[in-house]
Amino acid sequence: xxxxxxxxxxxxxxxxxxxxxxxxxxxxxxxxxxxxxxxxxxxxxxxxxxxxxxxxxxxxxxxxxxxxxxxxxxxxxxxxxxxxxxxxxxxxxxxxxxxxxxxxxxxxxxxxxxxxxxxxxxxxxxxxxxxxxxxxxxxxxxxxxxxxxxxxxxxxxxxxxxxxxxxxxxxxxxxxxxxxxxxxxxxxxxxxxxxxxxxxxxxxxxxxxxxxxxxxxxxxxxxxxxxxxxxxxxxxxxxxxxxxxxxxxxxxxxxxxxxxxxxxxxxxxxxxxxxxxxxxxxxxxxxxxxxxxxxxxxxxxxxxxxxxxxxxxxxxxxxxxxxxxxxxxxxxxxxxxxxxxxxxxxxxxxxxxxxxxxxxxxxxxxxxxxxxxxxxxxxxxxxxxxxxxxxxxxxxxxxxxxxxxxxxxxxxxxxxxxxxxx
Ligand code: AMP
Ligand code: GLY
Numbered sequence: 001x002x003x004x005x006x007x008x009x010x011x012x013x014x015x016x017x018x019x020x021x022x023x024x025x026x027x028x029x030x031x032x033x034x035x036x037x038x039x040x041x042x043x044x045x046x047x048x049x050x051x052x053x054x055x056x057x058x059x060x061x062x063x064x065x066x067x068x069x070x071x072x073x074x075x076x077x078x079x080x081x082x083x084x085x086x087x088x089x090x091x092x093x094x095x096x097x098x099x100x101x102x103x104x105x106x107x108x109x110x111x112x113x114x115x116x117x118x119x120x121x122x123x124x125x126x127x128x129x130x131x132x133x134x135x136x137x138x139x140x141x142x143x144x145x146x147x148x149x150x151x152x153x154x155x156x157x158x159x160x161x162x163x164x165x166x167x168x169x170x171x172x173x174x175x176x177x178x179x180x181x182x183x184x185x186x187x188x189x190x191x192x193x194x195x196x197x198x199x200x201x202x203x204x205x206x207x208x209x210x211x212x213x214x215x216x217x218x219x220x221x222x223x224x225x226x227x228x229x230x231x232x233x234x235x236x237x238x239x240x241x242x243x244x245x246x247x248x249x250x251x252x253x254x255x256x257x258x259x260x261x262x263x264x265x266x267x268x269x270x271x272x273x274x275x276x277x278x279x280x281x282x283x284x285x286x287x288x289x290x291x292x293x294x295x296x297x298x299x300x301x302x303x304x305x306x307x308x309x310x311x312x313x314x315x316x317x318x319x320x321x322x323x324x325x326x327x328x329x330x331x332x333x334x335x336x337x338x339x340x341x342x343x344x345x346x347x348x349x350x351x352x353x354x355x356x357x358x359x360x361x362x363x364x365x366x367x368x369x370x371x372x373x374x375x376x377x378x379x380x381x382x383x384x385x386x387x388x389x390x391x392x393x394x395x396x397x398x399x400x401x402x403x404x405x406x407x408x409x410x411x412x413x414x415x416x417x418x419x420x421x422x
């Protein structure tokens with residue numbers, strides 16, 4: 001089979017490595033992919049948001065199956081456009097990807113169908129938002145409606161910070177159209193859990209749970225990033241919580257999307273907070289998480305391509321989705337300065353012995369040399385019988401990878417280990 005994966009980061013590299021395990025797979029193209037993936041696929045210089053070029057490439061190459069991984073092409077209707085040309089795809093259509101594309105949509109969906117989430121108000125008028133903030137409880141959470149590269153959420157500790165955030169979004173248009181409408185919501189407390197789930201629009205099969213580490217520095221200090229590391233499974237996601245999530249969140253969400261005439265097919269990401277009143281939805285993403293995928297897929301025992309095709313064909317109920325009992329840890333190596341400004345173009349060396357466990361996010365091949373080409377450069381993932389040894393193995397790998405100005409958090413998995421050990 002000839003496959004195509006839209007996207008170019010560490011998440012896509014993890015998807016590609018797993019797809020390759022299926023013996024019927026002959027070729028995988030990555031659009032655009034990156035120079036660090038050439039052992040596993042063929043990168044093609046087409047941007048993930050250039051829907052016309054993606055469709056033209058798929059038709060010309062007679063692609064048998066396409067995986068659309070990032071949020072923006074999904075929200076832009078990449079799956080709809082490919083399906084119109086008869087290309088079978090993994091991922092939701094635009095009318096379902098809106099569950100991530102609009103926070104106003106997802107909050108209203110949860111309210112309508114009684115899915116537990118933070119209490120909220122929606123504003124399209126600046127003065128109304130400012131008026132509401134006069135008496136809103138603190139801290140308060142301000143969210144831009146649309147996609148904002150993961151930066152559209154502000155947790156304001158003071159009234160002034162909250163007002164500044166609303167003005168930046170609604171008046172100064174810091175996030176463009178994404179901030180025309182804002183959601184102001186209740187601040188929730190508790191451990192966070194990420195659960196990715198396969199769904200064919202009817203049946204939902206959750207994957208193993210995971211924990212992201214979003215802040216740039218150790219002990220959750222510094223700016224929010226795209227994710228500095230992950231572990232799986234998440235120790236806070238005990239059986240009782242998982243059962244409640246299935247009953248109160250996962251199934252009701254799939255049913256709600258179906259009832260709205262927007263059946264969701266693909267991977268639905270539940271960002272959850274385990275509050276003292278039970279699990280609540282912080283956010284939905286219409287896709288695999290990054291870097292959650294880099295710990296979840298290495299633990300998947302079943303065949304990924306078979307599962308993906310089952311989500312497309314509506315046969316997920318009859319398809320095995322099994323995970324190993326092991327634990328995994330992924331440590332992200334970034335360039336100093338990330339998530340603000342950073343330098344690129346440093347030579348990157350990854351020992352051959354660990355290449356199978358390294359997912360490259362930002363690199364380019366130049367004159368036969370691999371050079372860094374992004375803020376987050378790569379993720380090294382180890383699996384082991386215990387979380388503790390997965391963490392040790394991942395850090396041992398990181399020690400053997402080199403590029404100038406590299407930085408990484410030293411405490412990925414520390415909180416999870418403490419939770420496990422009580
Ligand atoms: P998001 O971009 O939606 O993933 O939000 C980024 C982060 O903001 C989440 O991972 C949470 O840590 C935090 N967050 C979002 N909404 C809330 C909330 N209502 N209460 C507390 N923290 C929140
Ligand atoms: N790791 C969070 C996300 O993929 O949005």
